[in-house]
Amino acid sequence: MTSATASGGAGGRRPARIVCVALSPSIDVTYVVPHLAPGTIHRPAEVYRVPGGKGFNVARAARALGADGAAAGVLGGDSGAWMVAMLARSGMRLATVMGIEPTRTCVSVSDRSAGTLTEFYEPPPRITPKAWSDLLHTVVRVCDEHPSWVSLSGSLPPGPVPEALADLVAAAKGAGAKVAVDTHSTALAAAVGAGADLLKVNVEEAAALLGSGRGTGYGDGGGDATGADPLTAAQLRDPAVLATALLAASPHTSLAIVTAGADGAVVASRTGPPLRATLDVRGDFPVGSGDSFLGGLLTALADAPDDVETALRLAMGAGAANALTPGAGVLDAGTARTLAEKVLVTTLSPL
Numbered sequence: 001m002t003s004a005t006a007s008g009g010a011g012g013r014r015p016a017r018i019v020c021v022a023l024s025p026s027i028d029v030t031y032v033v034p035h036l037a038p039g040t041i042h043r044p045a046e047v048y049r050v051p052g053g054k055g056f057n058v059a060r061a062a063r064a065l066g067a068d069g070a071a072a073g074v075l076g077g078d079s080g081a082w083m084v085a086m087l088a089r090s091g092m093r094l095a096t097v098m099g100i101e102p103t104r105t106c107v108s109v110s111d112r113s114a115g116t117l118t119e120f121y122e123p124p125p126r127i128t129p130k131a132w133s134d135l136l137h138t139v140v141r142v143c144d145e146h147p148s149w150v151s152l153s154g155s156l157p158p159g160p161v162p163e164a165l166a167d168l169v170a171a172a173k174g175a176g177a178k179v180a181v182d183t184h185s186t187a188l189a190a191a192v193g194a195g196a197d198l199l200k201v202n203v204e205e206a207a208a209l210l211g212s213g214r215g216t217g218y219g220d221g222g223g224d225a226t227g228a229d230p231l232t233a234a235q236l237r238d239p240a241v242l243a244t245a246l247l248a249a250s251p252h253t254s255l256a257i258v259t260a261g262a263d264g265a266v267v268a269s270r271t272g273p274p275l276r277a278t279l280d281v282r283g284d285f286p287v288g289s290g291d292s293f294l295g296g297l298l299t300a301l302a303d304a305p306d307d308v309e310t311a312l313r314l315a316m317g318a319g320a321a322n323a324l325t326p327g328a329g330v331l332d333a334g335t336a337r338t339l340a341e342k343v344l345v346t347t348l349s350p351l
Contacts, residue, residue, distance in 0.1 A: 017147035018062050018298050019095070021139060021168070022055025022073035023154035023183065024124040026106040027083060028328045030285065036111040036118060045112075048326040051083035052106065054153035054182060057288045057329030059092060061295030061318055064333050067302060069295070070095050070147070072139055074131045074157075077102025095142045097134040101125030108287050110326075117286065127159035136171055143175030148302035149198075151294060152191065153182040162186040166194035173197075182294055184208065195252035198301075200294050202259045206242040210249065240276060240348055243268040255308065257297070257315075259290060265316065266348070269308050274348040279316045281339060283323025291329050292322035296336060313340040 032046035050060070059069035070093035075083055080096075080103040087094055104122035111118065139150065150172040156165055165187045172179045173195060180198035181191040184205040192199065192209075201209070210231055235241040239258040247256040247268040259265040264278035283289075296318030300311035317340030321331035 017145060018059070018067050018069045018295075018302060019139065019142050019147045019150045019172075019177070020055045020059035020062065020069055020071055020295075021135075021150065021152045022053035022071065023152060023165075023187075024104075024157050025051070025053030025056060025073045025075055025080075025083065025154075026104045026122070026124075027079055028052030028057075028287065029105060029107045030110060030287070030326050030328075031107065032110045032112060032326065035113045036109055036116070042109075044109075046326065048330075050327045050330060051086045052288070052328045054291045055151065056083075056087070057291035058151050058153055058182075058295045058298070060090075060329040061288075061292035061322065061331055062299045063090075063092060064331055065296055065299045065314070065318060065336060066333065067295075067299040069093070070142055072096060072135065072142065074099040074127050074135055075103050076100055076125060079103040079105065095138050097131055097138055099125065099127055099131040108285075108328075110284055112284075115284065117284075119287070124155065124157040127157045129159070132160045132164055136168055139168065140171050140175055143172060143177050147177050148305075149180055149298045150177045151180040151182070151298060152196075153291065153294065155183065156187040162190040166190040169194035169196050180294065180298060182290070192250045192253065196250070197253060198255045198257070198297075199246060199250060199253055200257045200259070200290075200297070201246070202261070202290065203237065203239055203242060206239075206246055206258045207236040210242060210245050211236050239263070239266040240274055242266075244274055244350075257312075259293060261286075265293070265312070267308060267312050271306065272308065273350050275309060275312055276346045276348055277312045277316045277343050278346075279320050279339060279343045281320040281323070281342075283320065283325075285326050286323045288328025288330070289319040289322045292331055292336075293319035295329070296340075309345055312345060313343045316340065316343045 030048040031044035059071040062069040072095035076099035178197040181196040243258040297315035321336035
């Protein structure tokens with residue numbers, strides 16, 4: 001494990017610790033071009049390169065907002081060594097394991113004239129059973145420092161089975177941390193079954209889980225375990241319905257958040273009615289906005305666990321601030337907090 005000490009919080013108070021696990025790390029590269037023309041040579045006007053993967057983006061955003069975030073993941077090769085060096089140089093605490101295959105690179109091309117983003121994601125390298133076991137033990141070791149939250153973000157790489165993510169959830173919870181999960185498909189179902197405390201997914205990911213019945217009672221034609229009717233096609237596109245249904249189908253989960261891009265996000269909790277948040281801000285660099293959302297959410301919840309509305313506001317502000325800045329998980333904290341004050345939060349009727 002590699003470690004680096006992060007700075008303390010305002011007034012000397014130690015910030016809340018958040019351990020952010022990147023399930024599929026990558027070097028995230030952003031090219032900015034005046035005009036993207038397939039089949040031609042491009043010379044980017046701007047190039048941005050950051051240590052990425054959803055978990056590292058969450059950690060970077062949380063740290064920018066004042067939280068003491070540790071970054072964990074399996075890295076490999078020269079690309080992995082570069083990520084370790086860059087993360088350590090930034091002052092990030094590291095809990096990394098070195099694997100066998102090189103860490104991948106993902107490229108985003110921002111077309112200034114069209115206002116579009118074209119993305120190229122290399123497949124993640126295979127993770128050996130030993131590397132995964134080492135990661136699990138490393139996360140448990142970091143949890144000895146009693147973090148408020150452990151976040152598990154990204155797609156499960158080739159190698160570990162979905163149940164391996166459940167083991168990671170159980171290990172973190174067994175060490176006394178709350179667990180937030182941002183993944184999809186069978187890995188999401190496994191995390192739900194293992195008792196993840198917070199689920200943060202987008203509309204498509206929530207609909208896929210609830211519509212398939214994986215890890216829930218939905219999707220089998222007979223409703224869910226709570227006795228609710230199966231969701232209709234229209235309901236599977238509604239973030240409010242999805243967040244409420246996801247919470248109902250996840251008995252150990254206290255917060256279920258469904259994001260809907262420019263249409264905002266909905267959070268369903270066990271302590272109050274669902275909340276919808278919207279913010280009329282658009283940026284040219286949306287890659288990492290969902291991760292910054294989660295970083296902002298956990299930063300606020302670590303400080304005030306019961307103040308869901310404030311956490312939702314900071315999450316929205318962080319996601320929007322990321323979209324205004326090139327580089328995944330890169331944001332200006334002042335901008336994020338200013339935007340948080342402009343978020344419109346609406347209380348929804350219980351569904």
